[in-house]
Amino acid sequence: xxxxxxxxxxxxxxxxxxxxxxxxxxxxxxxxxxxxxxxxxxxxxxxxxxxxxxxxxxxxxxxxxxxxxxxxxxxxxxxxxxxxxxxxxxxxxxxxxxxxxxxxxxxxxxxxxxxxxxxxxxxxxxxxxxxxxxxxxxxxxxxxxxxxxxxxxxxxxxxxxxxxxxxxxxxxxxxxxxxxxxxxxxxxxxxxxxxxxxxxxxxxxxxxxxxxxxxxxxxxxxxxxxxxxxxxxxxxxxxxxxxxxxxxxxxxxxxxxxxxxxxxxxxxxxxxxxxxxxxxxxxxxxxxxxxxxxxxxxxxxxxxxxxxxxxxxxxxxxxxxxxxxxxxxxxxxxxxxxxxxxxxxxxxxxxxxxxxxxxxxxxxxxxxxxxxxxxxxxxxxxxxxxxxxxxxxxx
Amino acid sequence: xxxxxxxxxxxxxxxxxxxxxxxxxxxxxxxxxxxxxxxxxxxxxxxxxxxxxxxxxxxxxxxxxxxxxxxxxxxxxxxxxxxxxxxxxxxxxxxxxxxxxxxxxxxxxxxxxxxxxxxxxxxxxxxxxxxxxxxxxxxxxxxxxxxxxxxxxxxxxxxxxxxxxxxxxxxxxxxxxxxxxxxxxxxxxxxxxxxxxxxxxxxxxxxxxxxxxxxxxxxxxxxxxxxxxxxxxxxxxxxxxxxxxxxxxxxxxxxxxxxxx
Ligand SMILES: Cc1cc2nc3c(=O)[nH]c(=O)nc-3n(C[C@H](O)[C@H](O)[C@H](O)COP(=O)(O)OP(=O)(O)OC[C@H]3O[C@@H](n4cnc5c(N)ncnc54)[C@H](O)[C@@H]3O)c2cc1C
Ligand SMILES: Nc1ncnc2c1ncn2[C@@H]1O[C@H](COP(=O)(O)O)[C@@H](O)[C@H]1O
Numbered sequence: 001x002x003x004x005x006x007x008x009x010x011x012x013x014x015x016x017x018x019x020x021x022x023x024x025x026x027x028x029x030x031x032x033x034x035x036x037x038x039x040x041x042x043x044x045x046x047x048x049x050x051x052x053x054x055x056x057x058x059x060x061x062x063x064x065x066x067x068x069x070x071x072x073x074x075x076x077x078x079x080x081x082x083x084x085x086x087x088x089x090x091x092x093x094x095x096x097x098x099x100x101x102x103x104x105x106x107x108x109x110x111x112x113x114x115x116x117x118x119x120x121x122x123x124x125x126x127x128x129x130x131x132x133x134x135x136x137x138x139x140x141x142x143x144x145x146x147x148x149x150x151x152x153x154x155x156x157x158x159x160x161x162x163x164x165x166x167x168x169x170x171x172x173x174x175x176x177x178x179x180x181x182x183x184x185x186x187x188x189x190x191x192x193x194x195x196x197x198x199x200x201x202x203x204x205x206x207x208x209x210x211x212x213x214x215x216x217x218x219x220x221x222x223x224x225x226x227x228x229x230x231x232x233x234x235x236x237x238x239x240x241x242x243x244x245x246x247x248x249x250x251x252x253x254x255x256x257x258x259x260x261x262x263x264x265x266x267x268x269x270x271x272x273x274x275x276x277x278x279x280x281x282x283x284x285x286x287x288x289x290x291x292x293x294x295x296x297x298x299x300x301x302x303x304x305x306x307x308x309x310x311x312x313x314x315x316x317x318x319x320x321x322x323x324x325x326x327x328x329x330x331x332x333x334x335x336x337x338x339x340x341x342x343x344x345x346x347x348x349x350x351x352x353x354x355x356x357x358x359x360x361x362x363x364x365x366x367x368x369x370x371x372x373x374x375x376x377x378x379x380x381x382x383x384x385x386x387x388x389x390x391x392x393x394x395x
Numbered sequence: 396x397x398x399x400x401x402x403x404x405x406x407x408x409x410x411x412x413x414x415x416x417x418x419x420x421x422x423x424x425x426x427x428x429x430x431x432x433x434x435x436x437x438x439x440x441x442x443x444x445x446x447x448x449x450x451x452x453x454x455x456x457x458x459x460x461x462x463x464x465x466x467x468x469x470x471x472x473x474x475x476x477x478x479x480x481x482x483x484x485x486x487x488x489x490x491x492x493x494x495x496x497x498x499x500x501x502x503x504x505x506x507x508x509x510x511x512x513x514x515x516x517x518x519x520x521x522x523x524x525x526x527x528x529x530x531x532x533x534x535x536x537x538x539x540x541x542x543x544x545x546x547x548x549x550x551x552x553x554x555x556x557x558x559x560x561x562x563x564x565x566x567x568x569x570x571x572x573x574x575x576x577x578x579x580x581x582x583x584x585x586x587x588x589x590x591x592x593x594x595x596x597x598x599x600x601x602x603x604x605x606x607x608x609x610x611x612x613x614x615x616x617x618x619x620x621x622x623x624x625x626x627x628x629x630x631x632x633x634x635x636x637x638x639x640x641x642x643x644x645x646x647x648x649x650x651x652x653x654x655x656x
Binding site: 210213256259371 | 482485517520521524526528535555576624626644649651656
């Protein structure tokens, strides 16, 4: 155990008690005691005015003198198309690379991937390209091995991957083999001015609390980021990346997990994650038929239909429409929330939308705290009126 | 078939908040629960046992009071519970946690399938499952939504990906994480409750697992929490006033300024 209380210094004031997210510190007989469920997060240390809480951390290595360099972005593709999230990551990656004065590289695994030069236009200095028929589909073992070998050989300082189903399934394996830290679902990435370390900020405790995490001693510092958390940059037409072709020599040629069949989603008309406008419905709709009100407005606006988890759990609409921490993260130009209270977990998935409109009969609903425009009223009155009005203005 | 299900006890997180004035955490009776996503893993383990025979062992790493969570698993059909608990584990991140759990699974020894939840509610990373698979040197199948069959050393299952579903075949033993779609967890039965009452749980320490100190706890965790704070809301809100018709027409004006309509 590397946390303890300096009994000499502790005054038993108790200011550490309420700050512990785990309830793992308690003052007994005028001295704070650490309980077994302590997670050594350090919250109590910050709250202690007497330096009585001692956390012994493993010796630090100076991030400045390690020989790793470069910020890498995993350029995920599916069926030869580079995913949208990659361009968002390149935009952020460029910022990070400039801040520590290093290069930005994209790593692409696939076969006949289209638009590899786009990666340069969006900010990459180099593209490591593995092009092989064996990589056309996601093959767990081969992808993992390629990534691990390349990291070992070129020693990147940071690596960012999209928190897609594929990214989440395979990057943790890579991190476990390299034995480095991996921070999932970051919503903020920054460079610490003093140490040059990557500051990885993410929601924890169901979105109630944000934590900033660093990886001090191991390289690369790895993070995943959900799609639509960062904005895509503007491409520079003249910009070119150096394309470095890699070969699969000596890598496994077979994956233990075999793909037998792919079943495409019977997709919604417009996917929530790709939509510019989203109209979402929550428990306030009351019953499944009432989703019609939301759908009609969406249709008028050419918008996708979203939902809160409460609406999904009620079975009013499939899970693929769910917005929020355990659903999709969206960042449309306009998000209209109808009968949604605005629980943190819902906000976590939509609060970065450009404009948010909230319609709710409860003036104290937390959704109004993030709304650009709020209407206190009955959705069954307001929403159809809005739909009609838009229809009318379009003639 | 021997199935190991990994579960975690987590604080019921909707209760945890930061008081924005004092910047301290507010916990209203932090009650511990089984990570909700793990209940699907437990249920699937029990269902597979009912289909293919064998035994379900629940494994958790946590403080001594996590034994309550193990008993709850036995109430819903699990056979055995193992608690891996040691002060040396405090502060472990996902890398260190998956190391400890893989050592415990190796000690259990005779296993065909390891099931984890999709993610935890507190850590919320989904990294522990693939981490365990890597340490054990076996494949990992993420977000399984249906298990079709397990026979002849192979598992056929459907997994969820961003674009839809994939049917895959993986050799057993393997690790799979399950998605919510896979089942509806059952409620405890009376028989289960009786069984849980008298169940003997196994407790293993770091020493029992032959774990090297520098691979767990803070020393074995490359990631480290520097700061915690409450999420900021920076938006300027404008409440529209007047009758419903007035509000709607004000909104339409705003939307047409934005060139949406
Ligand atoms: C680990 C975890 C993960 C979660 N992940 C997600 C997630 O990804 N996405 C998500 O959305 N939630 C998530 N939740 C659930 C979340 O906490 C809330 O329970 C959920 O978002 C509530 O949905 P709601 O706003 O539709 O329902 P409610 O909170 O019940 O709100 C309904 C609202 O409708 C209003 N209303 C009712 N009738 C009318 C009317 N006629 N006119 C106008 N307004 C009306 C009410 O005033 C109320 O504000 C998660 C929870 C946990 C614990
Ligand atoms: N301390 C733990 N003990 C047992 N299983 C765990 C533990 N932490 C995580 N897991 C398992 O790993 C899954 C993913 O956890 P996480 O990576 O923390 O999101 C969980 O759903 C559990 O099945």
